[in-house]
Amino acid sequence: MxxxxxxxxxxxxxxxxxxxxxxxxxxxxxxxxxxxxxxxxxxxxxxxxxxxxxxxxxxxxxxxDNKKELVFSARQVMLIMLLALCGITTWNAVFYSSAIVKWDWVWKALVFAIFLPMTLYTRQRIELVLVFMIVSLSAITVVGGVKTLAGGGGYGTLNLMVSNNSGLYEGSIISAVAICMIPLILWYSKYGTIFPRGPWTRLYCYALVFANLMIPIGTQARTGLVCIAFMILLELRAAKHRMRYIAIVAAASIIAIPMLPSSFSSRMETIAGYKGDASASTRLAVWKWTIDYVKEHPFGGGFDVYLANKLTINMSYKTADGTTVNVVGYDQGRAFHNSYFEMLGEQGYLGVILFLLIHLTGIIRMELIRRAYRNNLGEDAWVSPLAASLQHAHLIYLLGASFVGIALQPFIYLIVAVEIGFDVYVQRHIRKRAWNPFRVRKGRQSPDGQYLPNPEDDEDDFDEPEPERSPTGPRWGPKAAPKPMGRPS
Structure with missing residues (x-):
């Protein structure tokens, strides 16, 4: 069926x-x-x-598609450089047969991220991509949320419809991704136009947020708990009524914590006692090995180079009578469990620099747009909240990436691509609506000195027609158009 x-x-x-x-x-x-x-x-x-x-x-x-306003941003150039670097390191990989398997999906993720912004030249298209991301992810999170409520959760045991526990179906990865999408779901519940705005759309969005929050509980992934705490802090910054927001979060926590399964609480307690946790101690040993490896191989060892590691793991814990016990273990071929060390070990110093530049540039650009348009009302009221939601989603993902190797996971590059397309759209169309006397040519002024739009500027085949410039002059005061922010990157 x-x-x-x-x-x-x-x-x-x-x-x-x-x-x-x-x-x-x-x-x-x-x-x-x-x-x-x-x-x-x-x-x-x-x-x-x-x-x-x-x-x-x-x-x-x-x-x-329309190609009149085709543009290449600095981030797309950086993505091309990262793609080329990954290709070179794959060709020279220490474990070539294993690396070529990962390369098979990495190159498609990066090429699609380079391509997608070129198609996002209207608000409708930007929203439609976000809708497909939200609804597609809900096919996984709703199933996981329902099974968690039915008591089918557990670390490594939550069945998300597939037996192969990899990609977005892996517990820690889906926990980070599910939480990072919550800001975008909340944005769509208020500003989305693809589906009619109304109580049913908002109800579905709120139910989906609840399902996403159930994923870290069902998977019992510590990554998810850290991402939830970080999301609450980020949304506090964006909240208009902060005291009300704090009260709601506090009340929800008081109600939810006693209802959590004891197995979930026990696993979360290991975050504080990492020295006695085998998983945490192993990760520290892998990260130390990665730093030592890159000192000798500054260009990295290609995909899955972690298979070469041989580890000495130091652990310590206290017994019931307070005695400290030190334990030394040995292991090999353990994964990085950290996206930053993953990029460092696989792509070397240049790879991790490109990785950080791509993501930090996107976060900074979204912050500039959020600040520039936060006082805009009316038809542009959606711009600043979307920039904030994309930024929050990006930051939550990057925090989750500190605990799991998802540096080249395709999902984050969909968010990067939407940020690039949204950035270019804002600079080309939202700013274009504002009256600017320095753009007025002599032949385009009426006898009374007012600005006349040029019909050629609006001759395009966009799916969504852009509003004409206002002929009534500038808007002064707090709602005035923001200053130009430079070329989108």
């Missing part, structure tokens, strides 16, 4: 995409997140649907 549903859905999406080629791009996002070929038993599992939609997205853009 599952196969039939997935096949009918993919066929329906393909038919719609033949009329609206941008849906091939959205379809690839769905496939990248949900991996329906892993959920199917027969037909879909034998068809390379990911590659088919990947190619169809590029062909649809090449044949049908």
């Amino acid at each position: 599952r196969d039939i549903f997935l096949i009918v859905f993919m066929m329906g999406l393909t038919v719609l995409a033949l009329r609206r080629p941008f849906l091939f791009t959205c379809g690839y996002i769905y496939i990248d997140i949900v991996s329906p070929q892993r959920l199917a038993f027969y037909l879909l599992s034998s068809i390379p649907i990911s590659l088919i939609f990947f190619i169809a997205a590029f062909l649809g853009w090449a044949m049908a």
Whole structure:
């Protein structure tokens, strides 16, 4: 039955995409997140649907999309450099046969992140990509949330529809991703236009937020708990009524904590006692090995170079009578469990620098947009909150990346691509609506000195027509247009 549903859905999406080629791009996002070929038993599992939609997205853009305002930002250039670096290190990898398996999906994630911003030239398209990301992720989190409420959770035992515990179906990864999407879900519940605004849309969004919060409890991943705490702090900054927000969070915590399973509470307590936790001690040993390895191999060892590590693990814990016991263990081939050390070990110093530049630049750009448009009302009221939500999602993911190796996980590069497309859209269209006397040419002034729009500026085939410039002059006071912020990066 599952196969039939997935096949009918993919066929329906393909038919719609033949009329609206941008849906091939959205379809690839769905496939990248949900991996329906892993959920199917027969037909879909034998068809390379990911590659088919990947190619169809590029062909649809090449044949049908508007290319008048095609632009390449600095972050796309950095993504190209990272892609080239990953290709070089894969070719020279210490474990080539293992590295080529990871390269098979890494190059598609980076190429798609470079390509996606070129298609996001309207608000509708930006929103549609976010909707596909939210709804696609909900196919995993809703199932996990329901099973958690039914008592089916546990570390490494929560069944998320697949037996292969990898990608977004791995407990720590899905915990970080589920929490990082909550700010974007809350933004859509208030400002989204793809679905009619109303109580049903808000109810679904709030229910989805609850399901996402259930994921760290069901997986019992400590990464999820840290991400929840960080998300609460970030949303406090954005809250208009902070005391009310604090009261709601405190009341929810008082109600929820006694209802948590004892196994979850016991596992979370190991965060404080990391010295006696084998997992935490092993990670520290891996990170130390990575630093020593890169000193001798500054360009890294390629994907999965962690297979070469041989570790000496020092642990200590106290017995019931207060005696401290020191234990020394040995292990090898342990994963990095940290995205920053993952990039350092696999791509060397240059790789980790590029990684940090790509993400920090996006966070800074979203902060500039958030500040510049935070007083805007009316049709531009959605701009600043979306910048804040993208920034919060990005920061939460980067915090989660401190505990699990997801440096090149495709999901974060979808967020990076949306940030780039959104940044370019704001600079080209939101700022263009504001009256600016320095842009007025002599031949475009009326006899009374007012600004006249140039019809050629609005001759495009965007899916969403942009409003014309106001002929009434500048808006002064607190609602005045923000100052230009420079070229988008």
